Amino acid sequence: MSSNNILDRILASAKLSKKETAKQQRILRSAVDLFAEKGYANTSTSEIAKRSEVAEGTIFRHYGTKENLLLAVIVPFLKESLPAMAQEVFEEVNPAKQAGFGHFLRAMFLNRLRFFRENKEIFRVVVKEFVYRDELRNELMAHINRDIVVYMFKAMDHFKARGDLPDLPNERLLKLIFPYVFSQFVIRFALASEEPPVSDEEEADAIVGFVLRGIEGYR
Structure with missing residues (x-):
């Protein structure tokens, strides 16, 4: 790794x-x-x-x-390296090796939690500038949509084929998942003065449970 x-x-x-x-x-x-x-x-x-x-x-x-x-x-590096970084993450959190979508989402959350913790100073700056700079936001979102969303869609298709996710459009499923999960990273590493007094695993279980209950409402 x-x-x-x-x-x-x-x-x-x-x-x-x-x-x-x-x-x-x-x-x-x-x-x-x-x-x-x-x-x-x-x-x-x-x-x-x-x-x-x-x-x-x-x-x-x-x-x-x-x-x-x-x-x-940071920005030139991300634009050039994001495809390889995204591929690394999805090889580490291989959907085919996960027991279900909840396990996949939990593994993904813990993987990115370690990443954002390691880079929290940078994350704070990028999040702030991402909010206020339209040009930067549009530029980075283009790369995120091209290099990360495509992997998420493949994972969703995999779990839908197994009956582990409702047969909804991937765009809709992503909107049910991504804003809530990403907001937890923003709160934890960009807004809060200290990390919550719970283990990473406990937090992952709570977040994944909340997301799965929301998705189940669409079955």
């Missing part, structure tokens, strides 16, 4: 935007190095400037904020 840490993966793959100047490449590389070493919240723009051997004002001129600098690193 590949590393869950996005910054580690970026460092390993060196997937930085090729549209940047040599100076900007130096800034982005230094930012990734420091974010990985110290954490996003604990890294200052002055430290990034020092390591990349530029004036701090150069960073602000090119990127404006530390959030924009992070996005300049």
Whole structure:
């Protein structure tokens, strides 16, 4: 299994935007190095400037904020790497190896819970910008629909064929599942000051139970 840490993966793959100047490449590389070493919240723009051997004002001129600098690193990586990352997840949580749709959903939730916990600082920034930036949201949603939704639809078709899901359009089933499940990650890692005092498994059972009861109402 590949590393869950996005910054580690970026460092390993060196997937930085090729549209940047040599100076900007130096800034982005230094930012990734420091974010990985110290954490996003604990890294200052002055430290990034020092390591990349530029004036701090150069960073602000090119990127404006530390959030924009992070996005300049993360977004190109996600656009290029999302297909492979999605395939990895669905190989780890193989629908054909799950006893039922509830087991699949539970395994998927626990898998992504570990991922978002590992990348919670980045997740907070991306969620905030996702809400307020139409261009970023549209860009990322295009990749999500192409690279992730297709796997979910295949999984749903598999469980519908087994009689484990009602024969509803996949789009409708996804709307019953995704907003609620994703909102739990947002609450836990972007809004709450601390994680809930329950085990991951207990939380997974509660969330999956809620989703399955909602789906059962459509049978």
